Amino acid sequence: MSITSPMQTADGALSNNPIPLEKDALLAAYRTMRTIRDFEERLHVEFAKGDIPGFVHLYAGEEACATGIMMHLTDSDRIASTHRGHGHCIAKGVDVEEMMAEIYGKSSGSCRGKGGSMHIADLSKGMMGANGILGAGAPLICGAALAAKCRGDGGVGITFFGDGAANQGTVLESMNLAAVWNLPVIFVLENNGYAEATSVTYATGVDNFLDRAHGFGLPGVSVDGTDFFAVHKAAGELIAKARAGGGPALLECKMVRFYGHFEGDSQTYKAKGENDFNRLNRDCLKIFADRVTAAGIVSDAEIALMDREVANLIDDAVSSAKSAPQPTPQELTSDVYVSY
Amino acid sequence: MSRTLSFKLAINEALDLEMRRDPSVILLGEDIVGGSGSPGEMDAWGGVLGVTKGLYGKHGNRLMDTPLSESAYIGAAIGAAACGMRPVAELMFLDFMGVCFDQILNQAAKFRYMFGGKAKTPVVIRAMVGAGFRAAAQHSQMLTPMFTHVPGLKVVCPSNAYDAKGLLIQSIRDDDPVIFCEHKNLYASEADVPAEPYAIPFGEANVVRDGRDVTIVSYGLTVHRALEAAQTLSKRSGIEAEVIDLRTLSPIDWDTVIESVENTGRLVVVDEANPRCSIATDVAAYVAQQAFGALKAAPQMVTAPHTPVPFSPALEDLYIPSADAIAAAVLKTHPQALAA
Ligand SMILES: Cc1ncc(C[n+]2csc(CCOP(=O)(O)OP(=O)(O)O)c2C)c(N)n1
Numbered sequence: 001m002s003i004t005s006p007m008q009t010a011d012g013a014l015s016n017n018p019i020p021l022e023k024d025a026l027l028a029a030y031r032t033m034r035t036i037r038d039f040e041e042r043l044h045v046e047f048a049k050g051d052i053p054g055f056v057h058l059y060a061g062e063e064a065c066a067t068g069i070m071m072h073l074t075d076s077d078r079i080a081s082t083h084r085g086h087g088h089c090i091a092k093g094v095d096v097e098e099m100m101a102e103i104y105g106k107s108s109g110s111c112r113g114k115g116g117s118m119h120i121a122d123l124s125k126g127m128m129g130a131n132g133i134l135g136a137g138a139p140l141i142c143g144a145a146l147a148a149k150c151r152g153d154g155g156v157g158i159t160f161f162g163d164g165a166a167n168q169g170t171v172l173e174s175m176n177l178a179a180v181w182n183l184p185v186i187f188v189l190e191n192n193g194y195a196e197a198t199s200v201t202y203a204t205g206v207d208n209f210l211d212r213a214h215g216f217g218l219p220g221v222s223v224d225g226t227d228f229f230a231v232h233k234a235a236g237e238l239i240a241k242a243r244a245g246g247g248p249a250l251l252e253c254k255m256v257r258f259y260g261h262f263e264g265d266s267q268t269y270k271a272k273g274e275n276d277f278n279r280l281n282r283d284c285l286k287i288f289a290d291r292v293t294a295a296g297i298v299s300d301a302e303i304a305l306m307d308r309e310v311a312n313l314i315d316d317a318v319s320s321a322k323s324a325p326q327p328t329p330q331e332l333t334s335d336v337y338v339s340y
Numbered sequence: 341m342s343r344t345l346s347f348k349l350a351i352n353e354a355l356d357l358e359m360r361r362d363p364s365v366i367l368l369g370e371d372i373v374g375g376s377g378s379p380g381e382m383d384a385w386g387g388v389l390g391v392t393k394g395l396y397g398k399h400g401n402r403l404m405d406t407p408l409s410e411s412a413y414i415g416a417a418i419g420a421a422a423c424g425m426r427p428v429a430e431l432m433f434l435d436f437m438g439v440c441f442d443q444i445l446n447q448a449a450k451f452r453y454m455f456g457g458k459a460k461t462p463v464v465i466r467a468m469v470g471a472g473f474r475a476a477a478q479h480s481q482m483l484t485p486m487f488t489h490v491p492g493l494k495v496v497c498p499s500n501a502y503d504a505k506g507l508l509i510q511s512i513r514d515d516d517p518v519i520f521c522e523h524k525n526l527y528a529s530e531a532d533v534p535a536e537p538y539a540i541p542f543g544e545a546n547v548v549r550d551g552r553d554v555t556i557v558s559y560g561l562t563v564h565r566a567l568e569a570a571q572t573l574s575k576r577s578g579i580e581a582e583v584i585d586l587r588t589l590s591p592i593d594w595d596t597v598i599e600s601v602e603n604t605g606r607l608v609v610v611d612e613a614n615p616r617c618s619i620a621t622d623v624a625a626y627v628a629q630q631a632f633g634a635l636k637a638a639p640q641m642v643t644a645p646h647t648p649v650p651f652s653p654a655l656e657d658l659y660i661p662s663a664d665a666i667a668a669a670v671l672k673t674h675p676q677a678l679a680a
């Protein structure tokens with residue numbers, strides 16, 4: 001997806017406008033967030049039926065972050081995602097039917113069923129892969145940014161990582177590397193308060209992640225990741241600066257994870273009522289819809305129509321994934337340079 | 341007293357007993373308590389698949405959740421071991437060894453030799469191995485050969501609950517670094533396990549089935565596949581296979597293997613690792629060199645293919661050596677049975 005937004009210029013001209021985006025862009029943003037939400041909610045249901053193999057980490061609750069950032073990117077900008085990657089994929093324009101088929105392990109999947117939920121990739125969309133190894137995307141995206149810099153094409157690289165993965169050496173080394181090479185990289189820290197069952201406060205020595213960015217010589221911005229507009233604005237400014245040669249930055253998005261770490265997680269480490277509270281008060285989709293309808297820019301009917309369209313899209317994706325053929329046995333040994 | 345216990349609980353019990361016996365035993369790893377700093381239940385997880393569940397209640401702060409920083413905490417376990425502690429560090433999935441390999445390869449493995457015999461490093465690194473869990477390419481590898489290759493490391497891979505307990509106790513008491521590999525698809529398997537502590541010495545293979553016609557050598561999950569194949573062969577072809585469970589890959593019990601091949605004259609090695617430079621090639625080469633005169637047929641190897649582990653269940657089921665493939669390999673060592 002590539003949507004031109006007035007906020008791409010860092011001049012702040014529109015920052016006093018309560019809805020600083022054109023209607024088309026607002027509708028596109030809503031559609032992306034709704035698609036991610038429905039995709040994840042549906043996976044939750046299908047997983048419980050036992051239809052979906054493996055580890056599935058849902059992005060529900062965090063949609064505003066991926067969406068607000070990705071709206072500033074084109075296919076030639078690169079992102080490196082995480083184990084919780086469905087939202088990044090959808091917002092970067094990866095085909096939803098192919099994603100669903102991948103999660104079902106089918107031959108029509110994004111990676112022909114060989115990768116699964118944790119490894120969805122579409123290089124043609126600049127999506128360098130979800131990742132099963134925490135922190136692995138940060139060095140890779142430094143490479144993507146280096147390539148863009150060598151070619152002088154104005155491309156940027158975005159690496160996503162959680163509050164837990166923020167403690168990987170690869171992430172910290174990459175921040176320094178990006179700083180010393182002045183690479184067009186945005187380090188996006190998705191802080192949902194938990195790494196598996198462990199709290200961010202237990203696992204992190206600093207109270208404020210921005211201190212880390214500053215320690216590496218990087219500017220840092222922290223936003224409410226449930227507020228699409230806050231993410232969109234901050235990301236737009238940092239990305240525009242990086243494109244123009246202004247170097248890397250850290251963007252922290254504080255957000256909430258509606259489900260468990262992975263499907264099947266009993267979540268007893270959470271506070272009682274925490275999920276309900278978040279659904280009620282920190283639902284980025286609801287916050288967005290309330291704001292744009294209250295401002296009279298998007299109508300309830302338009303929202304309802306889009307909800308129906310997205311519901312159909314997800315229905316179709318699930319039924320086509322279920323009926324898609326399994327990979328053939330030959331696929332087992334294809335795509336390696338040599339077979340023994 | 342002996343009772344039926346799962347592989348998972350046998351490991352839990354071994355850790356519990358050794359912690360009681362020796363105050364220098366400490367446990368560290370990601371979410372091995374699970375819930376640290378979080379508002380809900382502490383000990384919510386007890387490890388990603390619940391292997392250490394309940395130990396926090398018994399041993400408190402001798403279990404430590406770690407930040408998601410494998411280089412730092414695996415390295416810290418090694419350093420503490422070199423200073424008189426007996427840490428058992430959990431790496432979750434052996435695949436994550438990629439993140440912290442220097443601490444193992446260049447530090448732990450070399451201390452004793454490089455420091456002229458003056459250092460000992462009694463660290464245990466526990467990690468899950470193996471395919472079949474739909475966990476995809478970065479959470480499923482059987483990397484046992486990589487560690488077996490390195491002088492200074494001991495490598496253990498039990499096939500059943502009884503061995504898991506005895507070998508883990510031995511690993512903790514051992515003065516060298518031990519890579520303790522737990523096949524995730526064995527956690528639910530049950531065996532008679534004595535309640536008392538007992539140690540199984542390293543380098544003692546287990547002959548799990550007697551036979552005169554062929555020697556099948558394996559370890560871990562595929563021991564069960566080998567036994568299945570042996571039963572089928574006995575019924576269908578009258579071939580009696582001797583099945584050897586190596587239990588430890590370094591040190592390895594060559595004597596038991598050679599003695600068996602000298603009786604049977606035939607060898608099939610079954611290894612869930614990739615084929616090149618594997619446990620299979622290692623055993624086949626050693627037998628060819630040491631027992632060439634006894635061999636009546638070329639040694640056969642049954643391994644995973646030379647590919648990463650595929651996600652799709654349809655492909656993953658073809659990945660792990662099957663009982664059928666093992667039986668077919670045995671028949672190759674019996675051309676007359678094949679002809680019949
Ligand atoms: C190198 C590595 N270590 C551990 C894991 C296991 N693991 C997967 S996700 C996860 C928690 C990640 O937490 P965070 O970075 O905060 O992301 P979130 O899940 O909250 O989105 C862990 C420990 C892994 N996949 N890779």
Ligand SMILES: [Mg+2]
Pocket residue numbers: 162163164190191192193194195196
């Ligand atoms: Mg997190």
